[in-house]
Amino acid sequence: MxxxxxxxxxxxxxxxxxxxxxxxxxxxxxxxxxxxxxxxxxxxxxxxxxxxxPGSGSGGIAPQHYAFLVSEDDFDAIFGRIRAAGLTYWADPAHRRAGEVNRNDGGRGVYFDDPNGHSLEILTRPYGSGLTG
Incomplete structure (x- = not known):
């Protein structure tokens, strides 16, 4: 299937x-x-x-999470655009480690919010794929 x-x-x-x-x-x-x-x-x-x-005027959007697996080069380019836009970013999904990049599984990852409050993430290695850190 x-x-x-x-x-x-x-x-x-x-x-x-x-x-x-x-x-x-x-x-x-x-x-x-x-x-x-x-x-x-x-x-x-x-x-x-x-x-x-339909309920966006009352702020009724339930935040979702969208993660994007990217190459190292794409991470550099996207992360550069995140910083250039002045967006706050975090190393963790709970938004406790502001201004940091995580190094989970030997890769890099950051979280940031879109205009609707959805949590967006870019990462270079799938979680659980190997190295931790």
Whole structure:
């Protein structure tokens, strides 16, 4: 059996702004609107479809976590854009180690928030893949 994640919907206060935020940081393109969605295609074939949340005016978006496995070179480029944008970043998902990069499993990783409060993460090694630190 072959099972692959194809797409997921990301709730947003402003789908255009949110899609552009992610695409710009990751160095990706925003695709043309498809129905109510603004898609951002990830190179592994998964699409994040940003959609305006009906309760966004009242702040009713439940924060989600989205992690992106990237190469060392891509990490450097994305992390540079995170810092250039003046975004706060953390080494841990609980947001206790501000301004730090984690070195889990011999790689690097950081967490940062998108405009909707979703927790985004870039990492160079999958957790549990080997070395710890």
């Amino acid at each position: 072959t099972v692959q994640l194809n797409h997921t919907i990301v709730a947003a206060r402003d789908k255009h702004t949110s899609a552009r935020f992610l695409a710009d940081l990751l160095g990706l393109q925003v695709s043309p609107q498809y129905g109510p969605f603004i898609p951002v295609a990830i190179p592994n074939g998964v699409t994040l479809d940003f959609m305006d949340h």
